[in-house]
Amino acid sequence: MLATLIYRSRLHNALDPSQLTELAQQASLRNTDLNVTGVLLFDGKEFLQVLEGPVTAVNAVYERIRHDERHADVVELLRDFAPNRRFLNQGMVLFDLRIDKPGVVLRSVIKFGTLKYHLACNDRVYKFIRNFVSAPKPKPRVKNVIPDRWRLDTKNSPFENVTVPLLDDQPCQFAFQPIIEPVRGNISSLEALIRGPNGGSPQEYFSTIPSHKLHEADLASKGWALAMARQLGIGNHKIAINLLPMSLVKIPGAVNILLEHITRNKLDPEQVIVEVTEDEVISSYDEFSFAIRQLRAAGIGLAIDDFGSGFAGLSLLAKFQPDKLKIDRSIVTDIHQHGPKQAIVKAIIDCCAEMQITVVAEGVEKVEEWCWLEAAGIERFQGFLFARPVLNGVSAIRWPKRIVK
Ligand SMILES: Cc1cc2nc3c(=O)[nH]c(=O)nc-3n(C[C@H](O)[C@H](O)[C@H](O)COP(=O)(O)O)c2cc1C
Structure with a gap:
């Protein structure tokens, strides 16, 4: 059974763009070994990541990610099952919204995805990605x-x-x-x-x-x-x-x-x-x-x-x-x-x-x-x-x- 997991989190200790690329490359290698695929989006402050693969592998990867001190406030958004992978052969693709425009990112996500365009637009996972890329961000939490x-x-x-x-x-x-x-x-x-x-x-x-x-x-x-x-x-x-x-x-x-x-x-x-x-x-x-x-x-x-x-x-x-x-x-x-x-x-x-x-x-x-x-x-x-x-x-x-x- 193919599991899908989506979470969002907040950058904790500053990562510069080159570190982020390296992080995604390493993640991609590790994920490929475990048969996990997905995408990682970053907007300068927050991450949204989609992980898909066998249930135990997705859970194991997420457990490691959850405890990574490079990000905080890790919030699970979705756990679901799917008949097919959305991101075939993509151990972990990084989209950096500081560099790429929202429209470009969304088109690339659809291109990388294995679902047909009309299906992708109604797909719940795609909607989470679209919301992260283009919706106004919620107000930050009260400081005190x-x-x-x-x-x-x-x-x-x-x-x-x-x-x-x-x-x-x-x-x-x-x-x-x-x-x-x-x-x-x-x-x-x-x-x-x-x-x-x-x-x-x-x-x-x-x-x-x-x-x-x-x-x-x-x-x-x-x-x-x-x-x-x-x-x-x-x-x-x-x-x-x-x-x-x-x-x-x-x-x-x-x-x-x-x-x-x-x-x-x-x-x-x-x-x-x-x-x-x-x-x-x-x-x-x-x-x-x-x-x-x-x-x-x-x-x-x-x-x-x-x-x-x-x-x-x-x-x-x-x-x-x-x-x-x-x-x-x-x-x-x-x-x-x-x-x-x-x-x-x-x-x-x-x-x-x-x-x-x-x-x-x-x-x-x-x-x-x-x-x-x-x-x-x-x-x-x-x-x-x-x-x-x-x-x-x-x-x-x-x-x-x-x-x-
Ligand atoms: C935002 C973010 C996303 C990450 N995504 C992955 C991932 O998809 N796969 C992965 O193996 N590690 C990922 N990592 C790194 C893991 O948190 C962890 O450092 C890595 O798996 C090594 O774990 P270990 O030191 O326990 O072996 C990510 C880290 C961050 C901060």
């Missing part, structure tokens, strides 16, 4: 969010790894995890993540409950979450709780029950955010809408959780505009190296800006992920990078601090 300019520090954390004892008869536990605005040094909320009596996962806990009692148990558990939040001394911080959407529909007076839990724990409804996903099919949208209206009327916030995981989708967003949308970790992981994920997140940011919805990125584990997302315009983050969830407690927050050189 370059990964190696930051370090993480727990100084001035309001929660110094506090834990609280369980309450009498408490059937489940909670691990609390902060959602923060790193640049402002602000905590936007704490999320209460449900755990079983032995600290097991939510699935494990809910699997012990008979299905006809599931929604009742779900709603009741929020009372314990709010009680623990109060014990932890959340003060004026917001508290986010997860709720199965159907708990709001199936339990009569669910919103009032939730409001009782809130007032009993001396919290303000406006401090509480209910997070929902579509993992439980919302079979009765009308009743669910009614419950959401009640929640909103009481001042309780609404967030769509795990957006992009397959369970929280566009239909939920179209029907119920939430206050917050939380981008799932599967999209956040390694976003700094992944073009398709970047395109999705940019679209989510634009869409939410138009609807005045706050975007939160979940599952942030690497400084590079945070820097990319922050530069793209996201301000709120949750993840191990800043604070891990702690059973019946909250960990100290690792704030990013700018390194002064």
Whole structure:
């Protein structure tokens, strides 16, 4: 099977034109040995490279290229399969846009390519090349969010790894995890993540409950979450709780029950955010809408959780505009190296800006992920990078601090 891989990257340590020609010649020899073909384009600042060949050979070459210090911000744009090679007998052809005009480069690419002209113009790989050669370049990333300019520090954390004892008869536990605005040094909320009596996962806990009692148990558990939040001394911080959407529909007076839990724990409804996903099919949208209206009327916030995981989708967003949308970790992981994920997140940011919805990125584990997302315009983050969830407690927050050189 023939694999195709396209990436773009940024020149790091200056290469002069003669070095670039030599680099491409060496690459071409190595690629030919491995049966890899392709093209390398350079515009003075950025590279775009197409690699094609057997899957394992393309992966091996790309792994080496990815770690080459002569370029940085290597972002994978496409991994695909093709019936034929596009660049037959071309180990690696270099096109230098500082020397050659865009029209000349595009004509040469087509000439080198093995596809017929009309096919080439509609070919996705050709479109990536055409876009690199002639489209306006995206704005450079914001300067102050370059990964190696930051370090993480727990100084001035309001929660110094506090834990609280369980309450009498408490059937489940909670691990609390902060959602923060790193640049402002602000905590936007704490999320209460449900755990079983032995600290097991939510699935494990809910699997012990008979299905006809599931929604009742779900709603009741929020009372314990709010009680623990109060014990932890959340003060004026917001508290986010997860709720199965159907708990709001199936339990009569669910919103009032939730409001009782809130007032009993001396919290303000406006401090509480209910997070929902579509993992439980919302079979009765009308009743669910009614419950959401009640929640909103009481001042309780609404967030769509795990957006992009397959369970929280566009239909939920179209029907119920939430206050917050939380981008799932599967999209956040390694976003700094992944073009398709970047395109999705940019679209989510634009869409939410138009609807005045706050975007939160979940599952942030690497400084590079945070820097990319922050530069793209996201301000709120949750993840191990800043604070891990702690059973019946909250960990100290690792704030990013700018390194002064
Ligand atoms: C922009 C750019 C493109 C490159 N393209 C290739 C390539 O197509 N094939 C290749 O073998 N090496 C390529 N290299 C060089 C590799 O990164 C690496 O230096 C080379 O494969 C030798 O790897 P090694 O020192 O681990 O053996 C490229 C480097 C850069 C900066």
